[in-house]
Structures are given as C-alpha cells and as structure tokens.
Amino acid sequence: MEIVLLGTGSPLPDPHRAGPSTLLKVDQSEHVLVDAGRGCVMRMAAAGSVPSLLAGVLVTHLHSDHVTGLDDVITTHWIMSSDPTPLRIWGPVGIADFIHHTMAALESDISYRIAHHADLTWRPTVEVAEVAAGDRFQVGESSVAVHQTEHAPVEPSIGFRLEHGHYVVALAGDTVPCAGLDDLCADADAYVQSVIRDDLVRAVPNRRLHDIVDYHSSVAQAGQTAARNRVGRLVLTHMVPAPAPGGYDEWIAVAAANFDGEIVIGDDLTTVDLVER
Numbered sequence: 379m380e381i382v383l384l385g386t387g388s389p390l391p392d393p394h395r396a397g398p399s400t401l402l403k404v405d406q407s408e409h410v411l412v413d414a415g416r417g418c419v420m421r422m423a424a425a426g427s428v429p430s431l432l433a434g435v436l437v438t439h440l441h442s443d444h445v446t447g448l449d450d451v452i453t454t455h456w457i458m459s460s461d462p463t464p465l466r467i468w469g470p471v472g473i474a475d476f477i478h479h480t481m482a483a484l485e486s487d488i489s490y491r492i493a494h495h496a497d498l499t500w501r502p503t504v505e506v507a508e509v510a511a512g513d514r515f516q517v518g519e520s521s522v523a524v525h526q527t528e529h530a531p532v533e534p535s536i537g538f539r540l541e542h543g544h545y546v547v548a549l550a551g552d553t554v555p556c557a558g559l560d561d562l563c564a565d566a567d568a569y570v571q572s573v574i575r576d577d578l579v580r581a582v583p584n585r586r587l588h589d590i591v592d593y594h595s596s597v598a599q600a601g602q603t604a605a606r607n608r609v610g611r612l613v614l615t616h617m618v619p620a621p622a623p624g625g626y627d628e629w630i631a632v633a634a635a636n637f638d639g640e641i642v643i644g645d646d647l648t649t650v651d652l653v654e655r
C-alpha cells in the first residue's frame with residue numbers, strides 16, 4: 379500500500395502546495411481519498427490516479443480547506459464514468475448537507491452535459507454516509523474505524539483508521555492530542571498528522587494566524603503522539619507555516635526529539651510505500 383501526500387498545504391494559497399488531501403493506493407485499482415483540498419484532482423492525475431479509481435472518499439471535517447475540491451472529484455468521477463457507478467463519501471454529521479448543496483450548485487453543468495452527450499444519460503450519483511466515533515465500515519477491501527478527534531470549535535471532527543491485510547494507517551486530520559487520537563493511531567504502520575510549528579506561527583505578527591495554535595497538533599506533539607502509540611512511521615502534512623525550501627531537516631529534528639521512528643515530510647506527491655515491518 380502507498381500513501382501519497384497529494385496536498386501538503388493549508389488554507390493559505392501556495393503556488394507549490396495543493397490543499398490538504400491524501401491518497402491511499404490500497405492496490406493498483408483501488409484508491410481511497412482522504413480529504414479533498416484545493417487542487418486535489420490535479421494532484422491525483424500527477425500521482426497516476428483518477429476519481430473513477432476511488433473506492434471511496436473519507437472526510438475528516440468540514441473546514442473549507444479540506445472539502446473545497448469535492449465538487450471537482452464529483453464532476454470528474456461522473457464525466458469519466460462509463461456507467462452510473464456511484465461515488466461513495468463518508469464524513470462527519472453535516473457532510474450530507476454539504477454534498478446536497480454542492481450538487482445543487484452543479485445543477486447547470488449537469489444539465490448541459492447530459493443535453494450535449496448522447497451516451498451520458500445519468501446524473502452523477504453520490505452515496506453519502508455520515509459516520510461518528512465507534513462506527514466501522516468497509517471501503518472496497520479495507521476496513522475503516524472512525525475515531526473522535528479534537529478540533530474545537532469544529533464539531534464533529536473525526537479520524538479514520540484504515541486496515542487492509544497487515545497494514546494499518548491512521549489518518550488524523552486536524553486535531554490536538556486527545557484520547558481518541560491515541561486510539562486512532564495505536565500501533566499503526568503509519569500515522570498521518572496535520573501539523574503546525576507553533577514556535578514559528580507565534581513569531582508572525584498576525585493575530586488571526588495565532589488563533590490556529592490551539593486547535594492543531596504541533597510538530598513536537600505529533601512526535602509525542604507517535605511515540606506514545608508505538609507507530610511505525612510519522613507522516614507530517616498540512617504544514618503551517620509552509621516549510622521554506624531546504625527547511626525540512628529542522629521540522630524533522632523537532633519531531634525526532636520526541637519520536638525515534640521514521641519521520642516523513644515533503645513536497646506534494648511525497649509517497650510512502652508501506653512495506654511489512
């Protein structure tokens with residue numbers, strides 16, 4: 379199984395980083411998208427994927443940076459389809475409403491394309507499931523468990539623990555350390571965590587930016603969570619502020635002060651190949 383960091387950016391526009399989005403290539407023909415930030419479909423193409431390969435889309439929470447690419451996923455899944463296969467989306471309470479409104483916004487496009495293409499006789503179909511901590515469901519050949527995360531005032535926010543064969547991947551989204559996060563990533567082969575450098579954010583003279591410190595894991599906290607829960611690899615993404623070119627060593631050093639396992643950080647399309655440990 380491969381983990382591809384499609385988008386390592388944040389709400390702040392960045393010419394080199396797409397919005398938060400991660401692709402799991404469970405195998406060649408079964409991919410799972412976790413969050414759908416700005417530009418995620420373009421990054422999927424770069425990663426050798428297309429929405430029609432998605433067994434499902436998992437959404438951690440409804441902050442705009444994590445869902446702003448969903449309309450593109452829905453439309454591209456539909457126009458590249460050869461039959462009315464539904465796109466399946468799992469997310470927290472509120473995702474059904476979000477998709478309902480997204481479909482309403484796409485209504486003109488849907489009617490134009492059905493009018494224009496003789497062979498496209500179906501509308502896009504999206505099957506949405508709202509899930510909460512304690513739920514477990516199947517995405518393709520993978521089993522997924524839902525865990526509570528802590529991203530107040532964002533409520534609810536959830537993380538996904540995906541198991542396939544021997545592999546366990548913990549997809550945390552935006553959260554501070556909490557009991558649900560510990561359960562989510564216990565003994566996982568890989569733990570993917572949104573992170574901020576609280577020291578750097580506090581040094582920026584912008585009060586609105588300072589607000590993000592209290593609801594994201596710092597790099598040090600991600601390292602502590604990884605160590606406490608014996609994960610195989612810590613994968614850092616959604617970095618704020620975006621590391622400067624050549625700046626990754628400093629981020630790794632902060633995490634490594636708290637965790638002695640493998641630490642992954644990088645540009646968009648950084649790929650982690652899980653091999654059995």
Ligand SMILES: [Zn+2]
Pocket residue numbers: 439441529532552
């Ligand atoms: Zn968020």
Ligand SMILES: [Zn+2]
Pocket residue numbers: 388389398441443444552572616
């Ligand atoms: Zn975010």
